[in-house]
Amino acid sequence: MPLRVLLADDEVLLSAGLARLLEDAGIEVVATVARADHVLGAVAEHRPDVAITDVQMPPEGTDDGLRAAIEVRRQYPETAVLVLSNFLEERYPLDLIGEDAKGVGYLLKSRIGDVDSFLDSVRRVADGGSALDPEVVQRMVSRRRRDSPIDDLTARERTVLAQMAEGKSNHGIAADLGVTPAAVEKHVTGVFHKLGLGDEPLQHRRVMAVLTMLRAS
Template identity: 50%
Template sequence: MRVVIAEDDALLREGLVLLLSTSGVEVVAAVDNADDFLSVVAADRPDAVIMDVRLPPSFRDEGLRAAVAARRLHPGLPVLVLSAHVEHSYATELLTDGAGGVGYLLKERVGKVERFLDALRRVAQGGTAMDPEVISQLLALRRVSDPLDTLSAREREVLGLMAEGHNNTTIAELLVVSEGAVHKHIRNIFTKLDLPADEAGHRRVLAVLAYLNR
């Protein structure tokens, strides 16, 4: 796997380079600003990119804007956002463009190297890796009168785990229920949210995120 890193914190940037290199991942480039990131991606499209949200010069949302711009030029470019913040405006655009291969993890909540590497691999393969807090904040932006209010507590749990990128088997294990029960909950979720019932894998997660952005 060939990866480009865009992170302004030199210590974290070099730490990611070392971590990925020792894990068999080739780091094509590690840059500290959006302009260099876009140049590298344009010159030699990598298999995935790891982005911080806030990059120079304003340290606001340059990273996310660069990620959105890169995916417009290269549809489906896998992007894993690794940030200390949830930026709603460009986050929803990135997560709901329908191309797949997206992830958004909060730095403070990535407690294990294995979890981070697993998320990166899933995203690189066209899947989704979402931090529960990101989903929670997106949900909080929804209007008061919302079909999500019709979901049961268990359906909300299943929806949250779906949004994290887990498959049905893992959801069943985490909730200590049968896979049949998970299938039933997912059917109910799609029905209540008026989403296609035949969505599967990461596409169903993107469908949920697209709904949240409507």
């Protein structure tokens, strides 16, 4: 079964471009809406695997799309959400993620230009992972609170955790850092140990590590 996506964006050209990009990648766009107050109804009707929403949408043009995405997470937890934004606003991803970082993504719209990375983010959140924009992650890491568990991590472990928050696999992190996958696995294990994440399945531990990082920001 192809991945099924709902698009919510009031920018007609962007919405059409995203729909074409997704369909060319074999992802089915089941519906498109241009208003945030139509999102829940469309999700209820089509039950997509992923709802992709803009932050600023009618009717109010403020953070309507973000609030709609949060409501989708609450009412339809089986539907992953990926929020797109023009702005680097720290509270938006925190509000979106809440207490559960599974099946959620937050990307700056400028990131769509990297088509492979964008499509990977869509698929990752559909699989229950997280996909956070690198700029957002770096700002949160740099603003962590004192006496947070993140302080126990080495500089390299914090770098690895930040890349985990972006949704990269161990092999992807290794390629980016120019080290071996085995070295990355060692750092990931160190992150899990220092954050007290020892008995959960691997994917869930990665999500919980990201959530710990966000709570410490």
